[in-house]
Every structure is written in C-alpha cells, then in structure tokens.
Amino acid sequence: MPMESIxxxxxxxxxEDGKPWGSLELLKKFFKMKISDEEKAEMIINPLLENDSRFIKEGEKWKAKRIKSLEGLPVTEVFFLLFYIVDNKPPVINLxxxxxxLVGVINQVSFFMQWKxxxxxxxxxxxxVLSNHRRYVFVPYNKSSLSLLKKIYRKYIGSEPxxxxxSLRHxxxxxxxxxxxxxxENVAEDFNLDYPESxxxxxxxxxLASVFGHIIVEAQRSGVATLSQLMELSSAYIKKLDFSRFGFDRDFLKGIPEMPGVYIFRDKEKRIIYIGKASNLRARIHSYFWNTGESPEKMKKILDTLYTIEYRILGSELSALIEEYRLIKKYLPEINVKLDVSATRVETSPKILILPSVNEGEIELFFIADNIPLKRCEYSGNEDSEVISILKEMDESKEYFPDPEKNIALSYFNQYEEFINTVExxxxxxxxxxxxVLKNFVNELDETIRTRIRYI
Structure with a gap:
C-alpha cells in the first residue's frame, strides 16, 4: 500500500479515536507486524508521521490534529510555489x-521552486503541483506565466483552477x-541583486525568490503574521478603477467575507453574465480587479458588462462546487465555460465526507455510494432521523445510480483525500x-472549524 494511503x-x-497511540500500537494495528520492541516500531512509524503536518507527538505517542487552512497558517509555515513559464510567439506550448x-514540453520551458x-x-x-495545488500559494514571475499555468490546469485537470x-508587483x-x-531589471537594481544575463x-x-525574501522580511516587520494578512496586504493595492460605472464600491469589495461560496455577476439589466465558486470569496472576487492570470479577452468582457455582484456563503468548497454546477446548468451564463460533468459509472466504497457547515455548531455530511445519488445534510448531533434515513436507503438500494453531482464529490474526494475527514x-x-463517530466530530468542533478556516 502506498505511503500516503497508510x-x-x-x-x-x-x-476518530481522539486518543494518542504509541508507535508499537500503530504498527500492530496497521501493519500487522509481530514486533514487540518499541524502538524498532519507532524506526518504522516515526519516518512516516514526523514529516506529515497532520500528526503531532505528545511524549512517546502520536495524535492527529485537525487541519487549518492555508490562510490561517503563519507565513513561515506556508509553501509558496514560485514559477516562470516561457511564453513565446508562436507559442512553445501547444495545448x-x-x-x-504536454507535461514533458512544459518541463523544458519552465521552472518551479518551492519556497518555505x-x-x-x-x-x-x-x-x-497541479493535482495538489491547494498545498501552495502561487507566486508567478509575470502574468503570462500564471495565465499559461491556468490553461495547463484546465487541460490536465479538466476544471476551472x-x-x-x-502579486509581487502589488x-x-x-x-x-x-x-x-x-x-x-529595475526591481533587481532596487533590491541590490545581481540580475543574471541569462x-x-x-x-x-x-x-524572483531573492525579491520574495525581501518582501517577506518587510511584511513581517510591518506586523504580517499569517497568510491571510499577507494576501490582504497584496489586495490592498487594487488598480484604480472608475467605480461609478458599477453598482458597488470599494467598501463593498472590502466587506466580502473570507469564506467558501459561490458568486454571481450581473449586468445593468440584472442578467447573469458569470457564475463562479471560491474557497475564499473575498480573495477570488478581488482577483478580478487585479492580477488574475485570466485571458485579457475574458476579463475585459466581464469588467465591461459587470454591474452588480451577489454571493452566497457556503460551508466548504465542495458545497460551492456543487452549487456552481447547479447554477450554471440552470442559467447558462454567456461568459461561463460549459461544465461537462460526466455521469458515467464510477464505483466507490460507501462513505461519508465530513466538511464544515455554514451553520455554527454543525457539520455538513456528504453521503456517497454506488446505489444512491449524492445525499447531503447538516448535522448538529441532536437529531439523527435524517442521517438514519439516508443510511437505510444506502442499505436497501441495490442498483447503481448515475449522478453527475456524485461524480463531482468523488472527484473532489480523490483530489483532496488526505485533507478530508471521512467515515468509511x-x-x-x-x-x-x-x-x-459523527457525534464525536460535532462534540469536538472548535473555533477553527466553526469559522471554516480549513484547507477544504
């Protein structure tokens, strides 16, 4: 079995257990090895867990900790991905x-550096990088590099990045x-860097990495401690726009919450022109007014017709993905790329995904099984009837049930499995x-989960 799966x-x-376990106990449970020496057990277990930020060691025992979001992490704990992709004419990269x-071609004309x-x-x-992009904050050398990476993501992953x-410039x-x-050249000279001829x-x-180091030092001197504060600082410099042509102002943009959700752009006639989802509504909506890496044609079309913005806060990005799919399917906005979600047969073991809820003191449950459509419910631990009803349906249904929304949830789970609390x-x-088990999750809700500061 692969290391990540273990x-x-x-x-x-x-x-789920909530108690610390020793290396020898874990070895016997998960590896079925007949070893009675704690020291030998630690030689096997410790290398597996010590470099995984989800685990903490209390004395001689291991314990799982709930995952915070990238935004909630100290800047010193964030993995930044610095990169440059050549953008020649005619283009080197043919999508x-x-x-x-394609991957081989890109590797020849790009460079990616992890910075922490x-x-x-x-x-x-x-x-x-593409499969695990939630691990990183992307810092492009220029706009064209970001634009190319987004195009590559759409080609490889098949969804909107x-x-x-x-933005270093901001x-x-x-x-x-x-x-x-x-x-x-100006930047390198101002920061006293040796700008290479190559x-x-x-x-x-x-x-780029040298300049980024100077920026992080100065940001920390200015009191920036978390990624959220750094991103807020980056968005403080929004390109000057004539807000008189919009039905909102800068204060409206500043008031958008840093929560998952969906957003709707309307024109002056109240027609829906674009629908999107976000793990952070404020950062995503702000990005339309600064450096997004989107195609100039798309951005011009949005900003030329945009008049009002609506948004809906949800508990997790999976909720946002499903809601985005439903809204685009219903309204068919002009600027949106059509979402082709397959309803082909994708088999999986029955499971419950446990994600944050938009309601305080609750979790949102996603029930996935071959024989039912995707089922969802909010759960506080006080009323079990809806959960029991869904579990009975899972027990009684026999035939495979095709469902595009279930496939969306499965794709999301496969991509972010290590960050999602799951009941098999x-x-x-x-x-x-x-x-x-579900009641344990509700009882252990802390401030981190209540405010949805999560990777997911």
Whole structure:
C-alpha cells in the first residue's frame, strides 16, 4: 500500500479515536507486524508521521490534529510555489498536445521552486503541483506565466483552477512605494541583486525568490503574521478603477467575507453574465480587479458588462462546487465555460465526507455510494432521523445510480483525500457506531472549524 494511503488511514483513525497511540500500537494495528520492541516500531512509524503536518507527538505517542487552512497558517509555515513559464510567439506550448506529451514540453520551458521560510527546493513534478495545488500559494514571475499555468490546469485537470496567488508587483507597491517596478531589471537594481544575463526559467525564478525574501522580511516587520494578512496586504493595492460605472464600491469589495461560496455577476439589466465558486470569496472576487492570470479577452468582457455582484456563503468548497454546477446548468451564463460533468459509472466504497457547515455548531455530511445519488445534510448531533434515513436507503438500494453531482464529490474526494475527514461505512458494524463517530466530530468542533478556516 502506498505511503500516503497508510498515512491517511492512520490519520482518520486517530482523528476518530481522539486518543494518542504509541508507535508499537500503530504498527500492530496497521501493519500487522509481530514486533514487540518499541524502538524498532519507532524506526518504522516515526519516518512516516514526523514529516506529515497532520500528526503531532505528545511524549512517546502520536495524535492527529485537525487541519487549518492555508490562510490561517503563519507565513513561515506556508509553501509558496514560485514559477516562470516561457511564453513565446508562436507559442512553445501547444495545448492541443496530448496530456502525456504536454507535461514533458512544459518541463523544458519552465521552472518551479518551492519556497518555505527562506528554504528553497526545485519542484520537478508538474503533475503533483497541479493535482495538489491547494498545498501552495502561487507566486508567478509575470502574468503570462500564471495565465499559461491556468490553461495547463484546465487541460490536465479538466476544471476551472482556483489558485491562491500573490502579486509581487502589488506587494512591492505597498511595502516599498519608493521603488521602481517598471521591469525586472529595475526591481533587481532596487533590491541590490545581481540580475543574471541569462534569461533561462531557472535564473528568472531565482531572481524572483531573492525579491520574495525581501518582501517577506518587510511584511513581517510591518506586523504580517499569517497568510491571510499577507494576501490582504497584496489586495490592498487594487488598480484604480472608475467605480461609478458599477453598482458597488470599494467598501463593498472590502466587506466580502473570507469564506467558501459561490458568486454571481450581473449586468445593468440584472442578467447573469458569470457564475463562479471560491474557497475564499473575498480573495477570488478581488482577483478580478487585479492580477488574475485570466485571458485579457475574458476579463475585459466581464469588467465591461459587470454591474452588480451577489454571493452566497457556503460551508466548504465542495458545497460551492456543487452549487456552481447547479447554477450554471440552470442559467447558462454567456461568459461561463460549459461544465461537462460526466455521469458515467464510477464505483466507490460507501462513505461519508465530513466538511464544515455554514451553520455554527454543525457539520455538513456528504453521503456517497454506488446505489444512491449524492445525499447531503447538516448535522448538529441532536437529531439523527435524517442521517438514519439516508443510511437505510444506502442499505436497501441495490442498483447503481448515475449522478453527475456524485461524480463531482468523488472527484473532489480523490483530489483532496488526505485533507478530508471521512467515515468509511463498511468499517462499522451498524448505524449506532456511525452515529457515535459523527457525534464525536460535532462534540469536538472548535473555533477553527466553526469559522471554516480549513484547507477544504
């Protein structure tokens, strides 16, 4: 079994159990190994868990901790992804190229660097970056690099990207208003960097990393401690727009909450022109007024016709994904790309995904099984009838039930499995055991979960 799968199993077990477990206990439970020596057990278990931020060691025992969002992490704990992709004319990257060939071409004309607390390392696996983009905050060398990465994501993943990004240009303008940022040569000179004559992707990203280090130091001096504060600082410099043509002002944008949800753009005749989803509504909606990496044509069309913005707060990005799918299917906005969600047969073991709820003191449950459509309910631990009803339906239904929304939830689960609390139904002897586990999650709700500060 792959290492990540073992880690996920241990994590979900410890999270449900709630008590610390020793290395020898974990070894016997998950590896079925006949070892009685604690020291040998630690040699096997410790390397698995010590580099996984989901686990903490209390004395000689391991415990699972609930995951905070990227936004809630200290800046020193965030993985930033610095990158540059060559954008030549004619383009080097042909997006009509088959996916398995495309990755090889991109690797030849790009450079990706992971940056965390001034430590850097080269990222060679672009597929891993795209598949696990929620781990990173993306810092592009220029707009075209971000635009290309989004196009590549659409080609490879098949959905709209929702990258968390930082604009270095805006951060420099806020933190170093006296510096010139007309081009990278100016930036390098103002920060006393040796700007290399070579213009390879690698050297450009190394220059980017040097400047980024100066920015982080200055941001911390200014009192920035978390990623949320850094992103807020980045969005403080919004390109000056004539807000008189909109039915909202800057104060409206500032008041948008940092929560998951869907947003609707309308024109002056109240027609819906665009619908989107976001893990952070404020950051995503703000991004339309700054550096998004979207195509200039799309952005011009949105800003030329936009008049009012509506948004709906939801508990998690999965809720937002499903709501976006429903709204686009219902209204068919002119600017949206059609969402082709397959209803083909995708088999899975019956499970319950446990995600934050928009209602305080509750969790939202997503029931996934081959024989029923996707079922959802809000759960506070006080009333069990709806959960029991769904569990009975899962027990009684026999035929496979095709459902596009179920496929959306499965795709989301497969992509972010290690960040999602899950109940695998087949592991429990009956409904009472499942309810006990769900009640434990509700009883352990803390401020982090109530405010939905989560990866998901």
């Amino acid at each position: 880690n996920n199993r241990i994590y979900n077990f410890l999270l 009509d190229t088959p996916v398995h060939e 607390n001034f430590d850097t390392s080269t990222v060679d696996d672009l597929v891993d 929702d990258f968390k990004t930082l 951060l420099i303008k806020v933190l170093f208003p006296e510096k010139s940022i007309k081009n990278w 213009e390879t992707p690698e050297t450009r990203v190394k220059t 139904i087949d592991k429990y002897s009956g409904h009472r055991d499942i309810l006990r």
